[in-house]
Amino acid sequence: MARETGWERSRDPVGIWEHRGKVALASRGHAPTDRRWDGVSMDKTLGAYTIIAANAAIEDAGIKPSDIDGIITSPGGQPGGAPIGDTWGPVRPYFAPPYNTEDGLTQVTGEWLARQMGLKNVRYFNSHGDTIWNLIGLAAQCVGDGRCNVALVTYPTGNLEGRYHRNPDTRVRGPAQWSSPWGWGLSGQGFTFEQYCRKYGSNHDRMAPFVVQEHKNGLLWPGSYYAQHEPQPFTTEDYLNGRWIAQNLSIFDCDRPVNTAAAYIVTTAERARDMRHKPVYILDHTESTFQPRSLVQDLDDTEAFCKVQAERSYAGSGLRPKDIDIFLPYDGFAVFTQYFIEAFRWRGVNKGEAHDLYAMDITPQGPNPLNTGGGNMGTGRMRTAFFSDPIEQIQGRAGARQAKKAEIAVTHGVLPGNAATIVMSSTPG
Protein backbone atom coordinates (compact mmCIF):
# COMPACT_ATOMS: atom_id res chain seq x y z
CA MET A 1 0.00 0.00 0.00
CA ALA A 2 1.03 3.61 -0.43
CA ARG A 3 2.20 5.64 2.54
CA GLU A 4 -0.77 6.87 4.49
CA THR A 5 -0.74 10.28 6.18
CA GLY A 6 -3.15 12.02 8.49
CA TRP A 7 -3.40 9.26 11.10
CA GLU A 8 -1.29 11.22 13.55
CA ARG A 9 -2.84 12.91 16.57
CA SER A 10 -1.15 16.21 16.01
CA ARG A 11 -3.93 18.79 15.84
CA ASP A 12 -4.73 20.63 19.05
CA PRO A 13 -6.90 20.15 20.91
CA VAL A 14 -6.37 16.44 20.43
CA GLY A 15 -8.83 15.41 23.11
CA ILE A 16 -8.84 12.05 24.84
CA TRP A 17 -7.94 9.29 22.38
CA GLU A 18 -11.02 7.52 21.13
CA HIS A 19 -9.35 4.13 21.62
CA ARG A 20 -7.96 4.87 25.08
CA GLY A 21 -7.39 1.56 26.88
CA LYS A 22 -8.91 -0.46 24.04
CA VAL A 23 -5.58 -1.32 22.42
CA ALA A 24 -2.69 -3.10 24.11
CA LEU A 25 0.90 -4.17 23.72
CA ALA A 26 0.91 -7.89 24.46
CA SER A 27 4.50 -9.02 23.99
CA ARG A 28 7.99 -8.24 22.78
CA GLY A 29 10.63 -10.22 20.96
CA HIS A 30 14.27 -9.55 20.16
CA ALA A 31 16.97 -10.88 17.89
CA PRO A 32 20.60 -11.01 19.01
CA THR A 33 22.32 -7.63 18.93
CA ASP A 34 25.50 -7.30 16.89
CA ARG A 35 27.67 -4.35 16.06
CA ARG A 36 27.33 -4.84 12.30
CA TRP A 37 26.44 -7.38 9.63
CA ASP A 38 29.52 -9.04 8.14
CA GLY A 39 28.05 -9.35 4.64
CA VAL A 40 28.56 -13.10 4.73
CA SER A 41 26.49 -14.73 7.48
CA MET A 42 23.04 -15.19 5.94
CA ASP A 43 21.66 -16.29 9.29
CA LYS A 44 22.47 -12.83 10.65
CA THR A 45 21.02 -10.57 8.00
CA LEU A 46 18.58 -7.89 9.01
CA GLY A 47 15.84 -10.03 7.53
CA ALA A 48 16.93 -13.13 9.43
CA TYR A 49 17.08 -11.13 12.65
CA THR A 50 13.63 -9.67 12.06
CA ILE A 51 12.24 -13.18 11.63
CA ILE A 52 13.88 -14.20 14.91
CA ALA A 53 12.37 -11.19 16.67
CA ALA A 54 8.94 -11.78 15.14
CA ASN A 55 8.89 -15.42 16.18
CA ALA A 56 10.01 -14.42 19.67
CA ALA A 57 7.20 -11.88 19.98
CA ILE A 58 4.65 -14.41 18.75
CA GLU A 59 5.93 -16.98 21.22
CA ASP A 60 6.02 -14.42 24.01
CA ALA A 61 2.38 -13.62 23.38
CA GLY A 62 1.46 -17.31 23.40
CA ILE A 63 -0.21 -17.14 20.01
CA LYS A 64 0.28 -18.87 16.66
CA PRO A 65 1.63 -17.30 13.46
CA SER A 66 -1.76 -17.88 11.93
CA ASP A 67 -3.25 -15.45 14.47
CA ILE A 68 -1.37 -12.54 12.87
CA ASP A 69 -3.66 -10.53 10.60
CA GLY A 70 -1.62 -7.35 10.27
CA ILE A 71 2.05 -6.42 9.85
CA ILE A 72 3.12 -2.88 10.54
CA THR A 73 6.76 -2.00 10.20
CA SER A 74 9.34 0.67 9.68
CA PRO A 75 11.48 -1.29 7.22
CA GLY A 76 14.72 0.55 7.95
CA GLY A 77 13.87 2.13 11.27
CA GLN A 78 14.18 5.75 10.16
CA PRO A 79 11.47 8.24 9.16
CA GLY A 80 9.69 6.92 6.12
CA GLY A 81 11.12 3.50 6.84
CA ALA A 82 14.47 4.41 5.33
CA PRO A 83 17.65 2.66 6.49
CA ILE A 84 20.01 4.78 8.52
CA GLY A 85 23.22 3.62 6.94
CA ASP A 86 24.38 2.56 3.55
CA THR A 87 22.44 0.34 1.23
CA TRP A 88 24.00 -2.93 0.17
CA GLY A 89 23.69 -2.37 -3.56
CA PRO A 90 24.24 -1.41 -6.24
CA VAL A 91 28.00 -1.36 -5.66
CA ARG A 92 27.88 -4.86 -4.22
CA PRO A 93 26.13 -7.80 -5.86
CA TYR A 94 22.94 -9.09 -4.31
CA PHE A 95 22.46 -12.68 -3.21
CA ALA A 96 20.14 -15.48 -4.14
CA PRO A 97 16.48 -14.96 -3.18
CA PRO A 98 15.18 -13.82 -0.78
CA TYR A 99 18.19 -11.52 -0.60
CA ASN A 100 18.16 -10.36 -4.20
CA THR A 101 17.14 -6.79 -3.32
CA GLU A 102 17.62 -4.41 -0.39
CA ASP A 103 14.54 -5.98 1.18
CA GLY A 104 15.87 -8.36 3.79
CA LEU A 105 19.34 -6.78 3.82
CA THR A 106 19.04 -3.12 4.80
CA GLN A 107 15.28 -2.92 5.25
CA VAL A 108 12.57 -5.46 5.99
CA THR A 109 9.08 -4.82 4.70
CA GLY A 110 5.99 -6.51 6.04
CA GLU A 111 5.45 -8.14 2.68
CA TRP A 112 8.95 -9.71 2.71
CA LEU A 113 8.45 -10.88 6.26
CA ALA A 114 5.07 -12.47 5.54
CA ARG A 115 6.53 -14.39 2.60
CA GLN A 116 9.48 -15.72 4.55
CA MET A 117 7.43 -16.61 7.62
CA GLY A 118 4.51 -18.03 5.69
CA LEU A 119 2.02 -15.73 7.38
CA LYS A 120 -1.08 -16.54 5.34
CA ASN A 121 -3.72 -14.66 7.28
CA VAL A 122 -2.32 -11.14 7.07
CA ARG A 123 -4.96 -8.84 5.61
CA TYR A 124 -3.34 -5.51 6.46
CA PHE A 125 0.19 -4.46 5.55
CA ASN A 126 1.77 -1.15 6.37
CA SER A 127 5.48 -0.89 5.56
CA HIS A 128 5.66 2.87 5.86
CA GLY A 129 6.20 3.34 9.56
CA ASP A 130 8.65 5.84 10.99
CA THR A 131 10.77 5.69 14.12
CA ILE A 132 9.61 3.37 16.90
CA TRP A 133 7.43 5.89 18.77
CA ASN A 134 5.53 6.87 15.65
CA LEU A 135 5.44 3.22 14.60
CA ILE A 136 3.76 2.07 17.81
CA GLY A 137 1.37 5.04 17.54
CA LEU A 138 0.53 4.01 13.99
CA ALA A 139 -0.03 0.41 15.03
CA ALA A 140 -2.23 1.45 17.96
CA GLN A 141 -4.34 3.61 15.68
CA CYS A 142 -4.67 0.86 13.06
CA VAL A 143 -5.76 -1.74 15.61
CA GLY A 144 -8.12 0.74 17.27
CA ASP A 145 -9.63 1.57 13.91
CA GLY A 146 -10.19 -2.12 13.20
CA ARG A 147 -7.82 -2.51 10.26
CA CYS A 148 -6.42 -5.57 11.95
CA ASN A 149 -6.83 -7.28 15.29
CA VAL A 150 -3.48 -8.89 15.96
CA ALA A 151 -0.68 -6.78 14.53
CA LEU A 152 2.93 -7.90 14.32
CA VAL A 153 4.96 -4.71 14.61
CA THR A 154 8.61 -4.99 13.62
CA TYR A 155 11.48 -2.56 14.06
CA PRO A 156 14.71 -3.58 12.35
CA THR A 157 17.77 -1.41 12.95
CA GLY A 158 20.44 -2.45 10.52
CA ASN A 159 24.06 -1.52 10.36
CA LEU A 160 26.36 -2.72 7.64
CA GLU A 161 29.58 -0.87 8.29
CA GLY A 162 29.45 -0.08 11.96
CA ARG A 163 29.61 3.61 11.14
CA TYR A 164 27.36 5.85 9.10
CA HIS A 165 26.80 9.46 8.12
CA ARG A 166 30.46 9.96 7.37
CA ASN A 167 30.90 12.90 5.04
CA PRO A 168 34.12 12.91 3.04
CA ASP A 169 33.59 16.46 1.75
CA THR A 170 36.17 19.00 2.82
CA ARG A 171 34.20 21.99 1.48
CA VAL A 172 30.64 23.08 2.13
CA ARG A 173 28.43 25.37 0.12
CA GLY A 174 25.12 27.10 0.58
CA PRO A 175 23.25 26.86 3.88
CA ALA A 176 25.59 24.11 5.12
CA GLN A 177 28.31 26.73 5.57
CA TRP A 178 26.41 27.88 8.66
CA SER A 179 25.67 24.48 10.16
CA SER A 180 28.62 22.28 9.18
CA PRO A 181 31.11 24.11 11.41
CA TRP A 182 29.20 22.58 14.31
CA GLY A 183 29.76 19.10 12.91
CA TRP A 184 27.52 16.63 11.11
CA GLY A 185 23.80 17.38 11.24
CA LEU A 186 22.60 16.82 14.74
CA SER A 187 26.02 17.39 16.22
CA GLY A 188 24.51 20.86 16.53
CA GLN A 189 22.91 19.46 19.66
CA GLY A 190 26.19 20.36 21.32
CA PHE A 191 25.52 23.99 20.45
CA THR A 192 22.01 23.83 21.93
CA PHE A 193 23.35 22.15 25.02
CA GLU A 194 25.89 24.93 25.44
CA GLN A 195 23.05 27.44 25.34
CA TYR A 196 21.21 25.38 27.95
CA CYS A 197 24.18 25.28 30.29
CA ARG A 198 24.83 29.00 29.99
CA LYS A 199 21.20 29.89 30.56
CA TYR A 200 20.68 27.63 33.55
CA GLY A 201 24.15 27.51 35.07
CA SER A 202 24.93 23.87 34.43
CA ASN A 203 27.77 22.04 32.68
CA HIS A 204 28.47 18.89 30.75
CA ASP A 205 29.99 17.02 33.69
CA ARG A 206 26.56 17.03 35.37
CA MET A 207 25.35 14.62 32.67
CA ALA A 208 27.55 11.85 34.07
CA PRO A 209 25.16 10.38 36.67
CA PHE A 210 22.45 10.02 34.04
CA VAL A 211 24.59 8.31 31.40
CA VAL A 212 26.34 6.09 33.93
CA GLN A 213 22.98 4.96 35.37
CA GLU A 214 21.70 4.22 31.88
CA HIS A 215 24.68 1.95 31.29
CA LYS A 216 23.96 0.19 34.59
CA ASN A 217 20.34 -0.35 33.59
CA GLY A 218 21.34 -1.52 30.14
CA LEU A 219 23.60 -4.22 31.55
CA LEU A 220 20.51 -5.59 33.28
CA TRP A 221 18.53 -5.81 30.04
CA PRO A 222 19.37 -8.92 27.99
CA GLY A 223 18.72 -7.24 24.65
CA SER A 224 21.44 -4.67 25.20
CA TYR A 225 24.55 -4.73 23.01
CA TYR A 226 26.61 -4.05 26.08
CA ALA A 227 24.99 -6.86 28.10
CA GLN A 228 25.78 -9.24 25.25
CA HIS A 229 29.25 -8.03 24.26
CA GLU A 230 30.82 -5.55 26.69
CA PRO A 231 29.50 -6.35 30.15
CA GLN A 232 32.04 -4.33 32.12
CA PRO A 233 30.69 -1.29 34.01
CA PHE A 234 30.79 2.15 32.42
CA THR A 235 32.09 4.63 34.96
CA THR A 236 31.97 8.34 35.67
CA GLU A 237 35.67 8.45 34.77
CA ASP A 238 34.83 6.91 31.40
CA TYR A 239 32.19 9.54 30.71
CA LEU A 240 34.28 12.50 31.78
CA ASN A 241 37.16 11.37 29.56
CA GLY A 242 35.13 11.08 26.39
CA ARG A 243 36.31 12.87 23.29
CA TRP A 244 34.26 15.77 21.98
CA ILE A 245 32.49 15.07 18.72
CA ALA A 246 31.41 18.70 18.68
CA GLN A 247 31.97 20.88 21.69
CA ASN A 248 29.58 19.85 24.47
CA LEU A 249 28.69 16.66 22.63
CA SER A 250 30.91 13.83 23.84
CA ILE A 251 31.37 10.54 22.06
CA PHE A 252 29.63 9.03 25.08
CA ASP A 253 26.56 11.18 24.45
CA CYS A 254 26.13 9.41 21.11
CA ASP A 255 24.48 6.03 20.84
CA ARG A 256 26.52 3.19 19.44
CA PRO A 257 25.28 1.85 16.09
CA VAL A 258 24.16 -1.77 16.26
CA ASN A 259 22.55 -4.40 14.06
CA THR A 260 19.43 -6.01 15.48
CA ALA A 261 15.65 -6.21 15.28
CA ALA A 262 12.70 -6.17 17.66
CA ALA A 263 9.04 -7.07 17.31
CA TYR A 264 5.86 -6.46 19.25
CA ILE A 265 2.32 -7.76 19.24
CA VAL A 266 -0.20 -4.92 19.30
CA THR A 267 -3.79 -6.06 19.58
CA THR A 268 -7.16 -5.19 21.00
CA ALA A 269 -7.37 -5.05 24.76
CA GLU A 270 -9.98 -7.76 24.65
CA ARG A 271 -7.80 -10.11 22.62
CA ALA A 272 -4.73 -9.28 24.72
CA ARG A 273 -6.42 -10.53 27.88
CA ASP A 274 -6.29 -14.05 26.42
CA MET A 275 -2.59 -13.91 25.68
CA ARG A 276 0.31 -15.13 27.82
CA HIS A 277 1.11 -11.96 29.73
CA LYS A 278 -1.15 -9.31 31.12
CA PRO A 279 -1.95 -6.52 28.67
CA VAL A 280 -0.04 -3.27 28.59
CA TYR A 281 -2.84 -0.89 27.72
CA ILE A 282 -2.13 2.03 25.44
CA LEU A 283 -3.85 5.09 26.79
CA ASP A 284 -2.70 7.52 24.14
CA HIS A 285 -0.44 8.34 21.25
CA THR A 286 0.31 11.86 20.02
CA GLU A 287 2.75 13.17 17.45
CA SER A 288 4.37 16.43 16.38
CA THR A 289 6.71 17.83 13.74
CA PHE A 290 8.37 21.24 13.83
CA GLN A 291 10.83 23.32 11.87
CA PRO A 292 13.35 25.58 13.61
CA ARG A 293 13.19 29.31 12.95
CA SER A 294 16.65 29.31 11.46
CA LEU A 295 19.26 26.93 10.07
CA VAL A 296 20.39 25.67 13.45
CA GLN A 297 17.82 24.64 16.04
CA ASP A 298 18.48 26.67 19.16
CA LEU A 299 17.40 26.32 22.77
CA ASP A 300 14.29 28.47 22.40
CA ASP A 301 13.13 26.35 19.45
CA THR A 302 13.87 23.16 21.33
CA GLU A 303 12.05 24.11 24.49
CA ALA A 304 9.06 25.39 22.52
CA PHE A 305 8.80 22.16 20.50
CA CYS A 306 8.98 19.97 23.59
CA LYS A 307 6.43 22.04 25.50
CA VAL A 308 3.85 21.72 22.72
CA GLN A 309 4.29 17.96 22.48
CA ALA A 310 4.24 17.40 26.25
CA GLU A 311 1.05 19.40 26.66
CA ARG A 312 -0.47 17.54 23.73
CA SER A 313 0.35 14.22 25.34
CA TYR A 314 -1.17 15.18 28.67
CA ALA A 315 -4.29 16.44 26.88
CA GLY A 316 -4.52 13.20 24.94
CA SER A 317 -4.08 10.85 27.87
CA GLY A 318 -5.82 12.86 30.57
CA LEU A 319 -2.87 12.24 32.86
CA ARG A 320 -0.83 14.65 34.93
CA PRO A 321 2.92 14.62 35.61
CA LYS A 322 2.48 12.97 39.00
CA ASP A 323 0.70 10.02 37.38
CA ILE A 324 3.80 8.82 35.52
CA ASP A 325 5.66 6.10 37.42
CA ILE A 326 8.38 5.42 34.86
CA PHE A 327 9.53 7.98 32.33
CA LEU A 328 11.47 6.93 29.24
CA PRO A 329 12.60 9.94 27.21
CA TYR A 330 14.84 9.33 24.21
CA ASP A 331 18.57 9.76 24.58
CA GLY A 332 20.05 9.00 21.15
CA PHE A 333 21.98 12.12 21.85
CA ALA A 334 22.04 12.14 25.64
CA VAL A 335 22.42 15.91 25.70
CA PHE A 336 18.83 16.48 24.60
CA THR A 337 17.06 14.26 27.13
CA GLN A 338 16.73 17.06 29.69
CA TYR A 339 14.44 19.02 27.37
CA PHE A 340 11.92 16.18 27.42
CA ILE A 341 12.04 15.73 31.20
CA GLU A 342 11.53 19.42 31.78
CA ALA A 343 8.73 19.79 29.22
CA PHE A 344 6.83 16.91 30.79
CA ARG A 345 7.53 18.37 34.25
CA TRP A 346 8.14 14.81 35.45
CA ARG A 347 8.83 14.68 39.18
CA GLY A 348 8.17 18.43 39.26
CA VAL A 349 11.28 19.20 37.24
CA ASN A 350 11.10 22.63 35.64
CA LYS A 351 13.27 24.30 33.03
CA GLY A 352 16.93 24.13 33.91
CA GLU A 353 16.45 21.54 36.67
CA ALA A 354 16.92 18.18 34.94
CA HIS A 355 20.58 17.95 35.87
CA ASP A 356 19.55 18.31 39.50
CA LEU A 357 17.34 15.28 38.98
CA TYR A 358 20.29 13.37 37.52
CA ALA A 359 22.14 13.97 40.78
CA MET A 360 19.30 12.36 42.75
CA ASP A 361 18.33 8.68 42.91
CA ILE A 362 17.31 7.71 39.38
CA THR A 363 17.81 3.96 39.84
CA PRO A 364 14.98 1.65 38.75
CA GLN A 365 14.11 0.85 42.36
CA GLY A 366 14.37 4.44 43.55
CA PRO A 367 11.83 7.24 43.60
CA ASN A 368 12.68 8.47 40.08
CA PRO A 369 12.90 5.48 37.73
CA LEU A 370 14.25 7.04 34.55
CA ASN A 371 15.04 5.05 31.41
CA THR A 372 14.92 1.84 33.38
CA GLY A 373 15.89 -0.21 30.33
CA GLY A 374 19.06 1.76 29.76
CA GLY A 375 17.88 3.91 26.86
CA ASN A 376 20.13 3.92 23.83
CA MET A 377 23.20 4.87 25.84
CA GLY A 378 23.01 1.64 27.79
CA THR A 379 21.85 -0.67 25.00
CA GLY A 380 23.04 0.62 21.62
CA ARG A 381 21.18 2.41 18.90
CA MET A 382 18.19 0.10 18.73
CA ARG A 383 15.60 2.36 20.37
CA THR A 384 13.50 -0.58 21.44
CA ALA A 385 14.46 -0.54 25.12
CA PHE A 386 12.00 2.34 25.26
CA PHE A 387 9.17 -0.17 24.70
CA SER A 388 10.45 -3.58 25.71
CA ASP A 389 11.48 -2.33 29.14
CA PRO A 390 8.17 -0.64 30.08
CA ILE A 391 6.29 -3.66 28.75
CA GLU A 392 8.31 -5.87 31.08
CA GLN A 393 7.96 -3.36 33.92
CA ILE A 394 4.17 -3.18 33.67
CA GLN A 395 3.92 -6.93 33.24
CA GLY A 396 6.04 -7.37 36.35
CA ARG A 397 8.85 -9.32 34.70
CA ALA A 398 11.67 -6.78 34.55
CA GLY A 399 13.80 -8.77 36.99
CA ALA A 400 16.64 -6.77 38.53
CA ARG A 401 15.35 -3.66 36.77
CA GLN A 402 11.85 -3.94 38.19
CA ALA A 403 10.60 -0.63 39.54
CA LYS A 404 8.65 -0.60 42.79
CA LYS A 405 5.64 0.98 41.11
CA ALA A 406 5.10 0.34 37.44
CA GLU A 407 1.53 1.15 36.58
CA ILE A 408 1.99 4.06 34.19
CA ALA A 409 4.96 4.39 31.84
CA VAL A 410 5.44 7.11 29.26
CA THR A 411 8.01 7.07 26.49
CA HIS A 412 8.87 9.92 24.17
CA GLY A 413 11.09 10.30 21.13
CA VAL A 414 12.74 10.62 18.69
CA LEU A 415 13.86 14.27 18.47
CA PRO A 416 12.65 17.56 19.89
CA GLY A 417 11.47 18.59 16.43
CA ASN A 418 10.00 15.26 15.36
CA ALA A 419 8.40 13.42 18.23
CA ALA A 420 5.72 11.05 19.40
CA THR A 421 4.66 10.09 22.89
CA ILE A 422 3.14 6.76 23.90
CA VAL A 423 1.36 6.32 27.22
CA MET A 424 1.21 2.78 28.61
CA SER A 425 -0.73 1.50 31.60
CA SER A 426 -1.38 -1.60 33.66
CA THR A 427 -5.10 -0.85 33.53
CA PRO A 428 -7.36 0.36 30.71
CA GLY A 429 -7.84 3.60 32.61
Added chain:
Amino acid sequence: MAILLSFDIDGTLEVGDPPGGITMEMVRRAYEAGYLIASCSDRALSSQKAMWARYNIPAVFTASKHQLPNMRAAITADAYYHIGDRDTDEQIAAENGFGFWWNHEGVSEPWLTLQTPHGVQTPGGEDVSG
Protein backbone atom coordinates in the same frame (compact mmCIF):
# COMPACT_ATOMS: atom_id res chain seq x y z
CA MET B 1 66.25 2.97 24.87
CA ALA B 2 62.57 3.35 25.82
CA ILE B 3 60.14 3.20 22.92
CA LEU B 4 56.43 3.68 23.51
CA LEU B 5 53.85 2.01 21.28
CA SER B 6 50.34 3.40 21.56
CA PHE B 7 47.69 1.20 19.96
CA ASP B 8 44.26 2.18 18.76
CA ILE B 9 41.90 -0.75 19.40
CA ASP B 10 38.84 -0.94 17.12
CA GLY B 11 39.92 -1.70 13.59
CA THR B 12 43.53 -2.07 14.69
CA LEU B 13 43.91 -4.89 17.23
CA GLU B 14 42.47 -8.34 16.69
CA VAL B 15 40.28 -7.86 19.75
CA GLY B 16 38.84 -4.63 18.32
CA ASP B 17 35.42 -4.12 16.84
CA PRO B 18 35.85 -4.49 13.94
CA PRO B 19 38.86 -6.73 14.44
CA GLY B 20 42.15 -5.43 13.11
CA GLY B 21 45.12 -7.42 11.92
CA ILE B 22 47.48 -6.82 14.83
CA THR B 23 47.30 -9.77 17.16
CA MET B 24 47.67 -9.63 20.90
CA GLU B 25 50.60 -12.01 20.44
CA MET B 26 52.35 -9.31 18.41
CA VAL B 27 51.68 -6.82 21.18
CA ARG B 28 52.96 -9.26 23.76
CA ARG B 29 56.09 -9.82 21.71
CA ALA B 30 56.75 -6.09 21.71
CA TYR B 31 56.13 -5.91 25.45
CA GLU B 32 58.51 -8.76 26.11
CA ALA B 33 61.11 -7.06 23.91
CA GLY B 34 61.00 -4.10 26.25
CA TYR B 35 58.67 -1.68 24.50
CA LEU B 36 56.30 0.43 26.57
CA ILE B 37 52.75 -0.55 25.64
CA ALA B 38 49.74 1.77 25.75
CA SER B 39 46.35 2.27 24.16
CA CYS B 40 44.73 5.39 22.81
CA SER B 41 41.22 4.76 21.59
CA ASP B 42 37.67 6.07 21.54
CA ARG B 43 36.76 3.15 23.75
CA ALA B 44 35.88 3.91 27.36
CA LEU B 45 38.94 3.89 29.61
CA SER B 46 37.51 1.07 31.70
CA SER B 47 37.07 -1.01 28.57
CA GLN B 48 40.69 -0.38 27.58
CA LYS B 49 41.94 -1.30 31.05
CA ALA B 50 39.82 -4.46 31.04
CA MET B 51 41.35 -5.47 27.73
CA TRP B 52 44.92 -5.12 28.97
CA ALA B 53 44.05 -6.94 32.20
CA ARG B 54 42.49 -9.75 30.23
CA TYR B 55 45.73 -10.28 28.32
CA ASN B 56 47.96 -9.58 31.30
CA ILE B 57 49.89 -6.90 29.49
CA PRO B 58 50.70 -3.90 31.69
CA ALA B 59 49.85 -0.70 29.81
CA VAL B 60 51.72 2.45 30.75
CA PHE B 61 48.62 4.43 29.86
CA THR B 62 45.10 4.13 28.55
CA ALA B 63 43.76 7.28 26.97
CA SER B 64 41.03 8.75 24.85
CA LYS B 65 42.23 10.03 21.51
CA HIS B 66 42.18 13.67 22.48
CA GLN B 67 44.37 12.87 25.50
CA LEU B 68 47.46 11.74 23.61
CA PRO B 69 49.38 14.98 24.31
CA ASN B 70 48.83 14.56 28.05
CA MET B 71 50.17 11.03 27.85
CA ARG B 72 53.29 12.11 26.00
CA ALA B 73 53.94 14.63 28.76
CA ALA B 74 53.35 12.07 31.48
CA ILE B 75 55.43 9.18 30.14
CA THR B 76 59.11 9.58 29.47
CA ALA B 77 60.40 7.67 26.48
CA ASP B 78 63.01 8.06 23.82
CA ALA B 79 60.50 7.70 21.02
CA TYR B 80 56.73 7.58 20.68
CA TYR B 81 54.60 5.78 18.10
CA HIS B 82 50.88 5.40 17.52
CA ILE B 83 49.24 2.69 15.41
CA GLY B 84 45.67 3.13 14.16
CA ASP B 85 43.18 2.77 11.35
CA ARG B 86 41.51 6.17 11.11
CA ASP B 87 42.41 9.61 9.88
CA THR B 88 41.92 10.72 13.47
CA ASP B 89 44.75 8.42 14.51
CA GLU B 90 47.11 9.81 11.91
CA GLN B 91 46.14 13.35 12.88
CA ILE B 92 46.70 13.01 16.61
CA ALA B 93 49.99 11.24 16.03
CA ALA B 94 51.26 13.99 13.77
CA GLU B 95 50.08 16.76 16.08
CA ASN B 96 51.79 15.25 19.10
CA GLY B 97 55.12 14.14 17.71
CA PHE B 98 54.32 10.44 17.50
CA GLY B 99 55.54 8.34 14.65
CA PHE B 100 52.61 6.62 12.97
CA TRP B 101 51.80 3.33 11.33
CA TRP B 102 48.52 2.41 9.75
CA ASN B 103 46.92 -0.73 11.09
CA HIS B 104 47.77 -2.73 7.97
CA GLU B 105 51.41 -1.66 8.24
CA GLY B 106 51.52 -2.75 11.85
CA VAL B 107 50.79 -6.34 10.90
CA SER B 108 54.45 -6.74 9.89
CA GLU B 109 55.55 -5.57 13.37
CA PRO B 110 57.77 -2.77 12.03
CA TRP B 111 58.57 -1.61 15.55
CA LEU B 112 60.73 -4.66 16.07
CA THR B 113 63.30 -3.15 13.69
CA LEU B 114 63.41 0.20 15.45
CA GLN B 115 66.13 -0.47 17.94
CA THR B 116 69.17 -0.27 15.72
CA PRO B 117 72.79 0.41 16.58
CA HIS B 118 72.22 3.89 15.16
CA GLY B 119 69.27 4.87 17.33
CA VAL B 120 65.54 5.02 16.84
CA GLN B 121 64.09 5.41 13.37
CA THR B 122 60.57 6.45 12.38
CA PRO B 123 58.54 4.70 9.72
CA GLY B 124 59.63 7.50 7.38
CA GLY B 125 63.28 7.20 8.36
CA GLU B 126 63.65 10.39 10.39
CA ASP B 127 65.09 10.32 13.88
CA VAL B 128 62.48 10.89 16.56
CA SER B 129 64.60 10.05 19.55
CA GLY B 130 63.27 12.03 22.48
